[in-house]
Structures are given as C-alpha cells and as structure tokens.
Amino acid sequence: MSRRLRHHINPLTFPNPTKADIGNGPFIADIGCGRGEFLKELAKTYPKMRFVGIELRPNIVKEFEKVITKEKLQNIIILQGNASISMRYIFKPDSIKQMFISFPDPWFKPKHKKRTLFTNQFLDESYEALRNGGTIFIQTDQEKLFMEIKDKFSQTKFKEITKAWPKFKSLWEKHKNEHPPYRVVYQKG
Ligand SMILES: C[S@@+](CC[C@H](N)C(=O)[O-])C[C@H]1O[C@@H](n2cnc3c(N)ncnc32)[C@H](O)[C@@H]1O
16 A cells, blocks of 8 residues: 555545444454455454454455455455444444554644544444443554554553554554554553
C-alpha cells in the first residue's frame, strides 16, 4: 500500500454503516486491517479462533476475500465498513476478546480532524463490543497521533496495561523500518 499512489476515501461519507450478523464471538478483530497480512498469520497460527477484519476500502476487501478463499482461511471474516461509525452494527456486546489497530490513517490537516478513526462513538462502541478483560492493541508510526490516541483513551473507562504484542507484523510495519512503532494496549474492566 503506497502512500503516493493511494487516494484517500473520506470515512465520514463512505460507506454507510455495515450491518452484519456474524454471531456472538468471541472474536479477534483487526480494525483497518488493510490487506490482512497480520490477520492471516494469526488465523493460520490459531485455527480454532475466529477473526474479523474491518476495512474501509472496497478494492482491498475484494482482494483479501480472494486470498481468504484461495488459502481456505475459514476462520476469517472480512467486512467492508467504516469502523468509526459501524462497530455497533457489526459486533454484539461482549463479543470481542482482542482488538488490533495497526497504523490507522493519520489525518494531519485540521479540516480533516473529524475523519479520525478514534471518534467518541468508536471508543464507546468498542468498549461495548469488548468482553470484560478484553484488550485493544494499538500501534502507529506517528508520534502526534499516538499522543492524541493516548489523550482520547485517558478520558474513557479503558485502562492502559502492559502486554506483549504478537510476534507477527502487519504489512505496513514490514515496510516501515525507520524506528519501532509507538505502541499501547488498553483493557476493558
Ligand atoms: C496505513 S493502512 C494500515 C493497514 C494495516 N493495518 C497494516 O498495518 O498493514 C490503514 C488502513 O486502515 C483503513 N481505514 C482507515 N480508516 C478506517 C475506518 N474508519 N474504518 C475501517 N478501516 C479504516 C484504511 O483503508 C487502510 O487500509
């Protein structure tokens, strides 16, 4: 996924909330999963667990669907949706065990601030969707965004915890070698 080639979709206008019936979980969710590299590794390593990827861009979702079919990854569901406004349409309360957010899009321009994934709605609905003790792993290469995320979460009921990341790297992380990503883990309850 190249920054130069890719055109941004405005998540405020596209697409409408996804309505899905994916069951009660427990799920491991990857929000903004991109091409699903990270999910694929997890799903192959833990075949009995169920994984859900949410991705905004339809073309990336289609590509990932093909990979899922080709590699017979029956424990992954990929859904196209804007997670900042769709979590409650996709996940039932207490259905997520772990959530990963790797390299969410930074919105640098002040006029684009509203496009952030980390809306109050996203934080509230993620809290609802997580089980008690459930965790959100977040990593980014943008220090400013990292500070904003920490500030947002400090105003919620989530608590920051120390927990090791899985050894697998997302596609974005593999292509970014400048410095280790900024990472934080939050827990419900
Ligand atoms: C920089 S890429 C990182 C992809 C992947 N997580 C990785 O680490 O390789 C960010 C991804 O998040 C997706 N995304 C951004 N905002 C989103 C939103 N509100 N809901 C769902 N996906 C979103 C983008 O379309 C893009 O594929």
